Amino acid sequence: xxxxxxxxxxxxxxxxxxxxxxxxxxxxxxxxxxxxxxxxxxxxxxxxxxxxxxxxxxxxxxxxxxxxxxxxxxxxxxxxxxxxxxxxxxxxxxxxxxxxxxxxxxxxxxxxxxxxxxxxxxxxxxxxxxxxxxxxxxxxxxxxxxxxxxxxxxxxxxxxxxxxxxxxxxxxxxxxxxxxxxxxxxxxxxxxxxxxxxxxxxxxxxxxxxxxxxxxxxxxxxxxxxxxxxx
Numbered sequence: 001x002x003x004x005x006x007x008x009x010x011x012x013x014x015x016x017x018x019x020x021x022x023x024x025x026x027x028x029x030x031x032x033x034x035x036x037x038x039x040x041x042x043x044x045x046x047x048x049x050x051x052x053x054x055x056x057x058x059x060x061x062x063x064x065x066x067x068x069x070x071x072x073x074x075x076x077x078x079x080x081x082x083x084x085x086x087x088x089x090x091x092x093x094x095x096x097x098x099x100x101x102x103x104x105x106x107x108x109x110x111x112x113x114x115x116x117x118x119x120x121x122x123x124x125x126x127x128x129x130x131x132x133x134x135x136x137x138x139x140x141x142x143x144x145x146x147x148x149x150x151x152x153x154x155x156x157x158x159x160x161x162x163x164x165x166x167x168x169x170x171x172x173x174x175x176x177x178x179x180x181x182x183x184x185x186x187x188x189x190x191x192x193x194x195x196x197x198x199x200x201x202x203x204x205x206x207x208x209x210x211x212x213x214x215x216x217x218x219x220x221x222x223x224x225x226x227x228x229x230x231x
Contacts, residue, residue, distance in 0.1 A: 014136075016049065018140060018143070019049060019052040019053055019056050020045065020048055020049045020052055021140075021144050022052055022055075022056065022143055022144055022146075022147040023048050023049070023051050023052030023055060023056075023147065024038075024043075024048055024052075025144045025145070025147040025148040025151070026055070026147040026148065026150055026151040027043065027048070027151060027188055028148055028151065029147070029148040029149060029150060029151020029152040029153075029154075029155065030151045030152075030154065030155045030187055030188050031187075031188060031195070032152075033152055033155055033156065034155070034159075034195075034204050035204075036188075036195050036204060036206070038188075040192070040193060040206070041188060041189065041190030041191075041192060041193050041194065041195065041206075042190035042191040042192030042193060043190040043191070044190075044191055047191075155187065158185070158187070158197075159197070162185060162197055162199060162202070163202065172184060172185050172199060172214075173185075173186060173196075173212050173213060173214035173215075174212070174213050174214070175196070175198075175205065175207045175211050175212050175213075176211045176213070177205070177207060177211065182198050182200065182201075182205065183198070183199045183200050184196040184197065184198055184199065184205065184207070184212070185197045185199055186212065189209055193206050193207065193208060193209075194206065194207055194208070194209050194212060195207075
């Protein structure tokens with residue numbers, strides 16, 4: 001019980017820190033390719049952690065959905081394979097095959113608890129703990145790099161779309177700077193500053209959040225729905 005509480009306390013510290021680190025790595029991926037100093041935006045811990053929990057929950061649910069479908073398909077495949085296996089056996093051998101399957105079942109029923117006990121003892125040794133924390137460390141680095149690369153990918157996708165765009169869209173926001181309105185696509189905002197891309201001059205700009213304004217519009221799906229209701 002004491003060992004369980006110690007490990008639980010470790011994860012109570014580790015998981016919030018991991019979620020914060022992943023979300024901060026994603027924001028770093030949004031900033032570093034354009035050489036924007038993320039510290040100058042004034043991101044605070046609570047906001048980054050909240051967004052991290054939301055994004056991690058979405059990633060977890062998507063992964064869980066894929067794993068659940070994979071398990072369902074695997075179970076269906078095994079059931080179908082077992083049915084075909086039973087029908088493929090000669091009728092005179094079906095009774096012997098049932099004995100063999102029962103023997104395998106009881107063997108697993110007897111051996112699995114022993115295997116679990118051996119694994120539990122191994123992870124309580126020094127080598128087991130070293131292996132456990134090494135796996136956690138590698139998983140942490142992999143997950144943080146995944147979020148960082150995802151931020152870079154999202155930024156480069158947005159940048160490519162902006163650089164290749166030849167049409168002027170009036171649905172982006174505007175930043176008031178030196179008595180001029182700059183058509184801007186925001187990228188990331190903090191408590192102190194925001195940064196975005198000046199769509200007309202193709203420049204990276206930082207601005208105060210209160211200097212940003214956006215035309216009032218509805219999403220296209222909602223607009224089409226409202227138009228259809230009024231026809």
